[in-house]
Amino acid sequence: MKWTVILAVLCGAIAVVIASRSPEKTPSLILCNTCPPGFELMADNTCKLRTPYQQYESQDGNDPGVGGLKTALPLVRDGFTPQQIDLGRYLFFDPALSKDGTVSCASCHQPAKGFSDGLKTSVGVQNTSLKRSAPSLWNVAFYKKFFWDARATSLEAQMTGPLYAENEMGTTREKLLETINGIDSYRELFRQAFPSKTTSVVELNDIYTAIAAFESSLISLNSRYDQYAHGYADALNKKEIEGLNIFRSFVARCAECHTPPLFTNQQVAVIGLGEPDGLPLDPGAQETFQDASLRGAFKVPSLRNIERTAPYTHAGKFSSLREMIAFYSAGRGHDVPKNEKLHIHWHIWEPQLTAYEMDRLVDFLKTLTDESFTPPVPQTLPSGMRTEQSTQQPRLSINH
């Protein structure tokens, strides 16, 4: 019993190294046997999400995830085991997954920066500058589309993008398998995470499952906004409530696409944004759907933890929330390059927000911050490599 307690104590914080009896054997790691915060451990050793939003689910109720305060969430991707989630955490932070051991998933999706990277556009292997900014990963368990241009429909499909893109992590399927299978600790951890497998060889799908399991555990649904939504009127101050009312009014229309509770309706939309620095227009979802009317369309990003993920837009055009809001207020199509005709979304118009209203919107957006379930960065990695971020652990925001 005492032993269990110790394991659990260290679970998730530091990889537990058990000195093996035979000195020549590599020290092995034990994966966490409890679920991350927000999840209940079920009898079949899977983790199921539990959130107060589930009390609004109803057989004959509204479609989930399309707005309002006390409304249900879209279907969640859960049911992974604690071991798969914990293994995914190691993989996520491990630069061994890249071509040259320099870039991990966490290089662009840093917990301390809202699971983005603070850059206008991200940087891949060999310091290659990339085309778009890194989207936050909070609440991806609820998403049906991934990437700014919505070209993937599952986390597993999404991760094959950065893993194998030459300028991102730059590895190949063969090299990735070779790397992981070449590390004894990983083979042991995969054995723990996938105990029913008959082969001891790690396969690509196991890697994808583990990383998807970890990403699905990143839940942010207990911000001060949520406390207000669940019925505690004093969770927001007067200015923040003014901001909420501007946010959901049909003048600013923010809530039409950034629909609570996720603050995205998961659609693609053309908002009429020109590129920064005179770059040519990014066609966005036009390429995904091979449809010219979607030229310049991008997935509506969630606003959860938005104050942590500046700069904003697919190319990091705006460095502050205030500038982003000013864009929406400045008039339909004002930023569209001269030679382009875009099918701009009808909600983009000229709300003519006052400076006071824009400030209140910023106040409100900052109430969407909740990082209380931030997972710990592994202190040691199965590959023996160092995480870039072991020294920049975010402070848990316990004070809501």
Next chain:
Amino acid sequence: MYRALFAAAVFAIGIYCGKLFFRQGSDVPAPAPAYFSQSAAQGDSVGIGAGTITGKTIDVKPGQSIQEAVGEAAPGDLIRIYPGVYNETVYIDKDNISLQGVIINGEWPTLDGKKTMNDAILYSGNSTLIENIKITNYKGNAIMGQAGNNYVIRNNWIIDTGVYGIFPQFGKNGIVERNILTGIEDAAIYIGMCDNVDVRFNEVFGNVAGIEIENSRHALVEYNYAHDNTGGILAFLTPGLPIKTCYDVIIRNNYIYNNNTTNFGAVGSTVSHIPPGTGILVMAADDITIENNIVTGNDNAGITITDYGYAGVDHATDPESEPNSDRITLLDNVMSNNGNNPTADVKTIMLTKLSKLGPDIIAVGGGVGSCILNPNRYRTFGVDAYATCQSVDTRAVKTYLLDKPVMPRTTAMIEKGKMTYYGVCSGCHSYSARLVGPPVNIIQALYKNNPNGIAEFIANPVHKRDDYPEMPPQNYLSEETRKAVAEYMLSITK
């Protein structure tokens, strides 16, 4: 026919009374006071639940704030607003609140946004009732709901409130009735992404769109008077929204007269493309029944059925939205004097038909499974492929309201405790490990059989242990929730 005559008489009375009450020479009639809050026809409040007063009554008088009353109100309370002018935005984020205007000698309580405020009333709570209020001079909406179910919006008098007048969005099971709306630059009554709604006995005029049913399912639109708008009554499936269907809409027994007003919609809005002279417009919606309406004097076309490729609407396409109007059922309607001044597009079609007048009914674009009764009674373009309808009327459908109110899932206390434990507490407490706060098994030992002790502590924590940080108060959880989570915390074993 009797019903139609009755409704006509009602409107006549309404306009007469409105003229009696309205002052300062405006020609906007007030809603007929014959209907205030009465439980009128059978089925009137079937399954709604809104307006059921179980609590106290709070009176709001000029100089006081309606919002303060809402803040003070508990579910089941009635807020009565006395005549006078109120300049505020009212938001209702709790369930079962009724806002009722009190009209004394023709003096209405008036919400006036002075053209500086966005919305008059925003609600997210279930079972919200809003009635007898005059609303004017807002920039966004008069009344907007977001995910509030079981709503009743009736007998309001709405004049120039910006983009929309009455706009329940994402709501299930509601009724919009006996309101009068004018001067709205998009849809006066806009049912957006809703299910199970009855829209009836309203008068809409001088708007770009009178009544719009958009991406909604199971809507009954009847006995409304839509006149002198750009377009009278619309059913749309708009692409790019999270709800991908619009179906099962009955448009019947409405008066759709002279909707020839110049389009003053905002650039870029869908309705800005509607040609003046549009009576009924169905765009990309499915399973729409149009029955026993009087459609007359609409200069472009009485009824238009179309896909997205209509009148210059330039939405980005949505791969998940089916663009055609399918299974449109055109039963008998009374149509006359439509098509006197059609658009160039319609004129082009007229040339091929050798017609000097525009159509009563025009169908363009794709679509399958549609039908029409007695097409020879009307001037029709594009319905040659329509079958003869098998049904002759929709009288079996009395209402689309549900039998009983939509209720949130009944959450047993243990469930509520569990969801709160995992959703809130587990960020800092795990069962046997130290995270930010002490492990649950240690708390269990300290508070054995004492859930109240935990419930009290989490509302007002005191710093007890030097080896842990002070816990922030969780007083945003209701007393009931704190108790439930305390009990759950004491019950878990892992």
